[in-house]
Amino acid sequence: MKSFKIQIIIFYSIFLFGIFSSCEKEQVPNYEFFLIKVDSIQVPENIIANEPFDIIFYGTVGTNGCKQFSDFRTEKQNNDIMIEAWGKFDKNSNICPAVMVYLDGEKLNYLIKEKGNYTFKIKQTDDNYFEKQISVK
Numbered sequence: 001m002k003s004f005k006i007q008i009i010i011f012y013s014i015f016l017f018g019i020f021s022s023c024e025k026e027q028v029p030n031y032e033f034f035l036i037k038v039d040s041i042q043v044p045e046n047i048i049a050n051e052p053f054d055i056i057f058y059g060t061v062g063t064n065g066c067k068q069f070s071d072f073r074t075e076k077q078n079n080d081i082m083i084e085a086w087g088k089f090d091k092n093s094n095i096c097p098a099v100m101v102y103l104d105g106e107k108l109n110y111l112i113k114e115k116g117n118y119t120f121k122i123k124q125t126d127d128n129y130f131e132k133q134i135s136v137k
Contacts, residue, residue: 029090033070036061036085036103038122038130047136052111055120057103061087065097072108079116083108084123112136 042056061067070088074081085103112118115136121129 030092031088032091034087034089035123035125036069036087037125038085038103041120041122041132043132043134047112047134049115049136050111050113052109054107054109057085057106057108059085059103061101061103063100065099065101066090066093067101069103069106074110079118080121081118082121082123
């Protein structure tokens with residue numbers, strides 16, 4: 001009777017091991033991040049201090065469907081507002097559709113606390129900046 005129980009335990013163990021070891025493991029995304037070239041931005045005509053507003057971005061993210069917009073990174077230095085648009089590419093992707101991917105009006109909600117003249121400096125892929133000056137009332 002003992003040997004029968006041991007055989008069942010061994011069989012059950014092998015069965016479970018087979019099920020769990022034969023399953024295909026889901027791949028965890030392995031992203032490579034890259035700077036996106038911004039072609040243009042739109043900002044409201046009237047920007048008021050302490051009231052949030054949207055900055056709308058246009059540009060090319062990439063030349064295949066495996067590239068996508070990730071996030072905006074901002075830093076304020078006096079009256080210069082540095083902005084970077086970042087994209088991401090999953091390095092585990094095997095097949096990437098041949099399509100153009102655009103920012104297509106991606107929005108960044110921003111708030112400037114003090115009145116004055118400011119310059120948005122959007123970093124480009126060639127280490128230059130696309131600049132736009134605004135006045136905050």
